[in-house]
Amino acid sequence: MHKVTDLKVLYFGTPVVLIGSRNEDGSANLAPMSSAWWLGQTCVLGLGDSAQSAINLRREGECVLNLPSSAQVDAVDALALLSANPHLSETKRAQGYRYERHKFTAAGMTELPGDLVQAPRAAECPVQLECRLETATPLTGNTRCTAFEVSVIRAHIDEHLILPGTDHYIDPLGWDPLIMKFCEFFGNTHRLTPSRLAEGWNMPARLPTTP
Template identity: 45%
Template sequence: MNAPASTTAPPTTPGRDSAPTDHLTISPSILYFGTPVALLTTLNPDGTANLAPISSAWALGHTVVLGLGAESRTAANLAERREVVVSLPSPDLWAAVERLAPLTGADPVPAAKREVYRHEPDKFAAAGLHPQDSEAVGPPRVAECPLQLEATVRTVSPAGPDGGFRIVECDVVRVHASASVVVPGTQHVDPAAWSPLIYSFRHYFGLAHPELGHGFRSQTAGRGAAG
């Protein structure tokens, strides 16, 4: 006997029947597709602090990988003194970050930068930010930043077709977090309280959308809107 025909519709892949078909092939000048801003603090040869914003950083475990220009003062400092603090600003600090953007600690200013950048020996003051002593490394933290990562440099490698970039692998040795972004009584950053400053195609953004869900390995599930 034949089984009766099922009245249940077959499962479908969400969005499969309405996949977008309007993609364009483009050649953007930059590919900052939405990454957190990081402020890097390093020590200059005279022992003063250099402060520089970057938008190319990612973390895997307690390894942080940084991308920066080869001619920057930061790159030179990291090659000579292998300590750094990675301070992560919140969205309300975007104007301070932008005040840092046209400044360089390099003196003289590299020829390729002279039309846009100017030398500034005290970047903390120029940005309206304040140094805070670190505990495990020499460079100071940025006091206003809710997350601060003290780190040592493992490797500095050339990158890019002309070697114009440096990829820096760092080992995080100390983490500082504002009490306002820590789950009380735990060692966890509260993802519902922490909001990074995002740099997307040279524009600044915060996290404007409510939580959509959480990963299956989350240790803070249930604290956001999606539970």
């Protein structure tokens, strides 16, 4: 039997993306998000307008989508409640967010230059997609969020993920993406580690971690 309910969260499971972008002073920003989907060579990113990544993307018109595997869960979690925007709302402060400009250092990740964009790549991520911004569309009924459409113009892929005998396909058995479901981290169908984001957002589910 189904129950009619007003769900508070609709994150049924999407890959985590670390967006690399440039701040106004040229420093590197690295921010986790999971509202992303792909079709062909296009990706749509859902970002809050106050997020530093959204501000940078509008100004610079480019970014790098770094896709972590489940092995990078600790690095991603270290970034979960950090913001490169010094103007934090009271809501974010209450959730535990704090200002941090040095995101790569905080995550323990290595900054690499892009080939075709100025935005930074994260060396530890097995998939790094250089992108250019195509359009930015405010979400209907929510003036605080925007859907950014970006085109992938260059892909850097760990050679161990390339399907043997091909040059252009990912081995689905070798790729274990970090997945976020309802603010909790999953990889290979298992919950990986408690999430700071879930704690900050007061998510009720506190599930056991699978070794």
